[in-house]
Amino acid sequence: MPDHYENFPVASWLCPPRLRPPIAAIYAFARTADDIADEGDASPADRLAALQAYRADLAATARGAAASARWPEVFGPLAVAMRDFALPEPLLAALLSAFAQDIEKTRDGAAYADRAELLDYCARSANPVGRLLLHLCDVHDAAALAQSDAICSALQLINFWQDPSVDLPRGRLYFPLADCAAHGVTPESLIKSCGSAPPARAAINLIASEAAWARGLMQQGAPLVHRLPGRMGWELRFVVQGGLRILDKIEALGFDTLRHRPTIGAADAPLLAWRALRM
DSSP, X not given: OOOOOOSSOSSOTTSOGGGHHHHHHHHHHHHHHHHHHHSSSOOXXXXXXXXXXXXXXXXXXXXXXXXXXXXXXXXHHHHHHHHHHOOOHHHHHHHHHHHHHHHHHHHHTOOOOSHHHHHHHHHHHTHHHHHHHHHHTTOOOHHHHHHHHHHHHHHHHHHHHHOHHHHXXXXXXXXXXXXXXXXXXXXXXXXXXXXXSOOOHHHHHHHHHHHHHHHHXXXXXXXXXGTXXXXXXXXXXXXXXXXXXXXXXXXXXXXXXXXXOOOOOGGGHHHHHHHHHTO
């Protein structure tokens, strides 16, 4: 499996030991599906077929049957987690729907019409993970679910605005077309800006607007850190602060992520800890 950079901890020591195995199983399920959709040189048809087989293994696992031998490192631990914690299959299946959509949009050179359409994607590509974690914590009320959705959608959007220098050359456009039009930017001009020359001011303004949108969503969901018990609340504090730190770094670059990709490293840890303490 490829190595993956992440902006936030995954089943870290902050998590209660009892919850680390199911969280790791959820992450492995999502990460492997994302790799099927995104890594290597497979054709779109082959990727979609592999995701369909992956979905069949999820269905088998959910009903207590044996999955295929294709991904034992995923469905072995996931079977235990689904049995012991009653993980909802529809939330896991929603992730696969989003990955399939990514393949189809990239294949077709399609983009997202507006923010509502992009948030619909986030509702399947990111929000289910937060809802699964709330399920593990036995938190199910509507307010907590809405805050979790806001955090997860914000994290997904932050990833988009962090990565256009990677996504655009690969044919993935996550900037909503309505936002592009509002700033006088075309998808073609964004792709051309992924080079050495400074981007046009209009493109910078577009990224700044998208970053502000993501920050607002993160701030909307941040109070959830006070709802989760013990270590999980602290884990979430670092997740939230990791996302906000990336936004700070995007701003420090003058919002030029068309040529630069900000990341979080060990040097950021003291600041993240301080900000987490102050939440």
